[in-house]
Each structure stands twice: as C-alpha cells, then as structure tokens.
Amino acid sequence: GENVEQHPSTLSVQEGDSAVIKCTYSDSASNYFPWYKQELGKGPQLIIDIRSNVGEKKDQRIAVTLNKTAKHFSLHITETQPEDSAVYFCAASPYSGGGADGLTFGKGTHLIIQP
Amino acid sequence: KAGVTQTPRYLIKTRGQQVTLSCSPISGHRSVSWYQQTPGQGLQFLFEYFSETQRNKGNFPGRFSGRQFSNSRSEMNVSTLELGDSALYLCASSLGPGLAVYSSYEQYFGPGTRLTVT
Numbered sequence: 001g002e003n004v005e006q007h008p009s010t011l012s013v014q015e016g017d018s019a020v021i022k023c024t025y026s027d028s029a030s031n032y033f034p035w036y037k038q039e040l041g042k043g044p045q046l047i048i049d050i051r052s053n054v055g056e057k058k059d060q061r062i063a064v065t066l067n068k069t070a071k072h073f074s075l076h077i078t079e080t081q082p083e084d085s086a087v088y089f090c091a092a093s094p095y096s097g098g099g100a101d102g103l104t105f106g107k108g109t110h111l112i113i114q115p
Numbered sequence: 116k117a118g119v120t121q122t123p124r125y126l127i128k129t130r131g132q133q134v135t136l137s138c139s140p141i142s143g144h145r146s147v148s149w150y151q152q153t154p155g156q157g158l159q160f161l162f163e164y165f166s167e168t169q170r171n172k173g174n175f176p177g178r179f180s181g182r183q184f185s186n187s188r189s190e191m192n193v194s195t196l197e198l199g200d201s202a203l204y205l206c207a208s209s210l211g212p213g214l215a216v217y218s219s220y221e222q223y224f225g226p227g228t229r230l231t232v233t
Binding site (some may be wrong): 001051089107 | 160163225
C-alpha cells in the first residue's frame with residue numbers, strides 16, 4: 001500500500017518568514033495530493049490540493065509543488081502569520097475518477113509561528 | 116452551506132461495550148469516509164460509503180463496521196471495544212464518483228467524535 005513520509009515533525013519560524021513542509025510518497029499510482037490544516041479541537045481543514053498532471057498550484061500565500069518523478073510534494077507558506085500556527089498534514093490518494101479513495105496521511109508537522 | 120456534522124462529540128465507554136457514531140455530510144455530497152486519528156498511528160482510513168455501499172476499506176479488524184442511509188448520512192459501529200480504540204473518529208464527505216469535476220476529489224472533514232475507552 002501507499003506510504004507517505006512527512007518532514008519536519010516540528011517547524012518553528014519567525015512571523016513574516018516562509019515555511020516549507022515536505023512529503024514523499026511510495027505508490028506511483030497516487031495522483032491526488034491534498035494538504036490539511038488541523039487546529040486544536042477541530043477536524044482537518046482542506047487548504048490546498050494538487051493533481052499529478054499539475055506541477056505547481058498557488059492560492060494567495062500558500063503554494064504546493066509536485067515532482068512526480070521523484071515522488072515528492074511540498075507545501076510553501078509565505079509571509080507567515082500567527083493564525084498559521086497549527087498541525088499540517090499531507091496526504092496522497094490513487095483517485096481514479098471512480099470516487100474518493102482513502103487518503104493516506106503523513107504524520108503531520110506542528111508549525112509554530114514565533115511573534 | 117452547513118459543514119459536516121458528527122454526533123456525539125464526546126463518548127466514554129467501557130472495554131467490551133459497543134458504540135455507534137453518526138455523521139451527516141455536506142448537503143449534496145454523496146460519499147462519506149471515516150478515519151481514525153491517534154497520537155501514535157496518526158490519521159488512518161477506515162472505510163468509504165457511496166450509495167449505501169461500502170466502496171473502499173482500510174486495514175482495520177471486522178469489529179469496525181459502517182453503513183450509509185439513503186439520505187447519505189452514515190454511521191460507524193465499533194463492537195467489543197478495546198482500550199486501543201480510544202481515538203478521535205473523523206468523518207469526511209465528498210461529492211462522490213462519476214463526476215468529471217475537480218471538486219469531486221475533495222474531502223471535507225467534520226469536527227470528529229472523541230471516544231475514550233476505559
């Protein structure tokens with residue numbers, strides 16, 4: 001089955017700086033890669049996603065890049081703000097168009113924004 | 116549009132008992148997936164339902180089961196509870212298969228049900 005590795009487990013950055021979280025996956029059949037943000041006491045919130053026919057996607061301060069050859073994808077957050085502090089999860093799925101196959105998640109990155 | 120709702124939010128059960136958790140998906144979403152979240156194992160996929168049928172299943176024992184109703188609401192059941200079943204159980208809804216739209220990939224999570232087994 002699919003295996004997703006996520007690094008680092010904890011990331012502390014100064015407010016206003018950029019943060020980068022990296023993930024690798026093992027199953028070449030995976031073609032859908034979402035990122036989730038989870039705040040304390042809440043469920044994961046979808047913040048951005050990318051499919052394997054796209055190399056990069058951007059949404060305001062958040063961007064995701066995908067290298068299908070190397071089987072890795074990354075989340076980039078620019079101009080970090082205190083409200084960006086949370087746990088971030090990457091995930092992968094072999095979505096075939098037949099439905100939402102189960103997501104395989106990384107272990108999460110605790111992002112801390114220092115004022 | 117209302118998000119995914121899960122009830123109850125908190126549960127305390129005794130080892131050996133059984134429990135039923137409920138999930139109401141976003142209006143118009145026809146697929147419901149269930150995940151278990153623990154500090155040690157992280158987020159793990161349990162199963163997915165669409166049109167009242169289980170479409171996909173993760174690597175969990177048969178004590179974990181679910182079902183989906185005609186209105187897309189879903190329930191999951193855990194029988195013969197073990198201490199290791201203590202976790203946050205999350206439900207996620209999505210549009211479902213057969214739709215040639217990008218958004219059909221997207222899964223939206225509810226707040227979860229925190230189950231404690233003593």
